Amino acid sequence: MKVLVEGIGSMVFGTQLKYYNQMNWQLVGIDITNKSFGLYKGLKPYIVPKYSEKNCKNCFEKIEEIVKNEKIDLVFCTVNEGLLEWSKRKKYFKERYNTNVVISDEEVIEICIDKWKTYNFFCENDIPTPRTSLKNEFELLKPRIGRGGCGIYHKNNLPENFNMKGYISQELVEGEEYTIDVLCDLKSNPIYIIPRKRIETESGVSTKGVTIYDEKIIEYVKLIISRLKPVGIINIQCFKNGDDINFIEINPRIAGGISLSFASSDNWFKAIECFYYNKEYVPKKVIYNNYMFRFYEDLIIHESNLL
16 A cells, blocks of 8 residues: 655654554655655655645645555645645545545634634533633734744733734643544544643654543543544644643644554554555553653765755
């Protein structure tokens, strides 16, 4: 089976690569630059344009050419900027090339990538969440569409001539930060729900974490899944302070720290292959109190060997 993976130059792809390699898959990788470590790790490499508004059409023209020529069976979407466009094309790729794109439907992606729509979804479904406004009312200012810590400000430390267009303000909540990794089958049934406490982060990515069994968080996540109807791998973020829980984000993609959840259960790619090819998958028991400590590894490439 041929599998297309994007964003193979990200730091976290290296932690996921061993799980891809455990599968009997032929991997095809795409990234936006030849200075991307994933291009030199045994995948069949391609360089594509960015998912910018200007180049989006050009990017998907190149991707479609790759899908067609490589006869891609399965696509894993991991880059925030492309998620909505992938969801819009999911049916097209399936009908034209029999290629399965592992992503939720367009309506789900729209709720997840827009923090104002996420907030309204939480409110409509009685999910506890910080108070949020399109006006400059609360302490934290965030882009409606964004990722990690990019563009986030405190109300008392705003840039000069700050404009609220494209932003939300959100109540600042305290507590320990959790990411909950979720795997759903194609009927949106949750197969795994694994909370992990983020002990330490760098640039919005977990570098130290531990899996925690928390029944209250898990029950809320089950409610979110039942109303949202995602498929594949997503992650949900919340803060917990004593008995108080506040959910803040839903990311409809693989999380940067998901290797901890894989190591604490199973290689979720095995389950996804079963979902799309009508095979039975039996979930494994989840191991809690598993710790993850992330470290760096260098890849040295001479200029003459750059793609």
